[in-house]
Amino acid sequence: MPLQWIGDYMAELGNDLQRYIEPHARSRFFPRTTATDVRLMPDGRLNVHVQVRADGSAVIDDGYIVTEKLVLSVGGKQNHERTLTSPILPGLMAGQYAEKVMFTDFAQQPQGVQAIEQRLHESRAQRSSKKVVIIGSSHSAFSTAWTLLNKINPSNVPFEEGDITILHRDKLKLFYMSKEAAWQDGYTDFNDDDLCPVTQRVYRLGGLRLESRALLMQIWGYVARSN
Numbered sequence: 001m002p003l004q005w006i007g008d009y010m011a012e013l014g015n016d017l018q019r020y021i022e023p024h025a026r027s028r029f030f031p032r033t034t035a036t037d038v039r040l041m042p043d044g045r046l047n048v049h050v051q052v053r054a055d056g057s058a059v060i061d062d063g064y065i066v067t068e069k070l071v072l073s074v075g076g077k078q079n080h081e082r083t084l085t086s087p088i089l090p091g092l093m094a095g096q097y098a099e100k101v102m103f104t105d106f107a108q109q110p111q112g113v114q115a116i117e118q119r120l121h122e123s124r125a126q127r128s129s130k131k132v133v134i135i136g137s138s139h140s141a142f143s144t145a146w147t148l149l150n151k152i153n154p155s156n157v158p159f160e161e162g163d164i165t166i167l168h169r170d171k172l173k174l175f176y177m178s179k180e181a182a183w184q185d186g187y188t189d190f191n192d193d194d195l196c197p198v199t200q201r202v203y204r205l206g207g208l209r210l211e212s213r214a215l216l217m218q219i220w221g222y223v224a225r226s227n
Contacts, residue, residue, distance in 0.1 A: 038070065046070050078103050088135065104140040113151045121156045130163060137168035142212035149215075172216060175207030184225050185217075 014031065021029045032053045039047045045068050052061040080103060084095035094101050106112040120130045132148060134141050145164055152159075171189070176182040179195060182202050196204035208216055217224055 041066070044068075078105050094135075104134075104136070104144045107144050108140070108147050113147060116148065117152045117156055120152070124157065130157060130159070132164050134164065134166045135168075136166070137170045137172055138206075139208060139212050141166055141168070142208055142215050146211045146215050150211075173203040173207045174213055174216060175204065175209045176202035178202070181225075185222050187222060 018029045018031060021027045030050065030052070034051050034053065035048050036051055037049045039049075041047050045066055048065045048067060048070065050063060050065055052063075083103070084098055084101065085093060087093050102112065102116065107116060116132075120132070124130045134144055145166060148164060149159065173190075173194075174182070174187055176185075176187065178200055179190070179202055182188070182190065187202075190202050194203055195201065207213070214224070
């Protein structure tokens with residue numbers, strides 16, 4: 001799904017959930033509500049502090065929800081300030097190059113792609129470097145690399161070998177429907193602990209998928225015979 005549609009899709013999905021949940025007498029739906037902290041009570045129940053916002057910013061009410069069960073599905077959100085002040089290496093922080101830093105949540109949007117292309121095109125015109133460094137090992141890092149290679153006009157920014165570098169600390173992982181499918185492609189960098197106990201899929205949550213997966217397989221020289 002194109003990123004520019006995600007907001008409308010999530011809003012409509014929230015409306016559908018609300019229509020489904022509210023008719024049930026023992027259920028409640030809390031729109032525009034943020035859970036700020038969770039505390040374990042002496043009796044084993046959980047005390048969840050929540051804030052209700054009028055328009056996504058101003059807090060109009062806060063309170064607590066006491067529950068016996070809690071499911072966390074927090075998703076991911078890039079914290080720009082924390083990223084710029086966190087060390088990449090001892091003594092080296094991204095904030096030292098803040099004017100050159102772009103976050104992947106923006107880089108994959110149409111306006112982000114346009115901004116990258118313009119910046120690199122101007123740099124190339126000034127006979128400066130058009131090299132890009134992407135920090136990370138997850139989907140967003142490889143999705144950004146794929147975006148650079150496939151969405152930027154090559155006549156404006158003709159990438160050459162070595163122009164794009166991905167720096168990562170964690171092991172790179174590929175998703176597979178089964179270990180047999182992975183073995184068929186020659187992929188063996190996993191063990192039984194990396195298999196989903198329910199579906200037996202390889203790196204079910206953390207493995208790269210779709211274009212990100214295809215790009216890493218191309219880098220590693222794998223030929224995809226299965227998923």
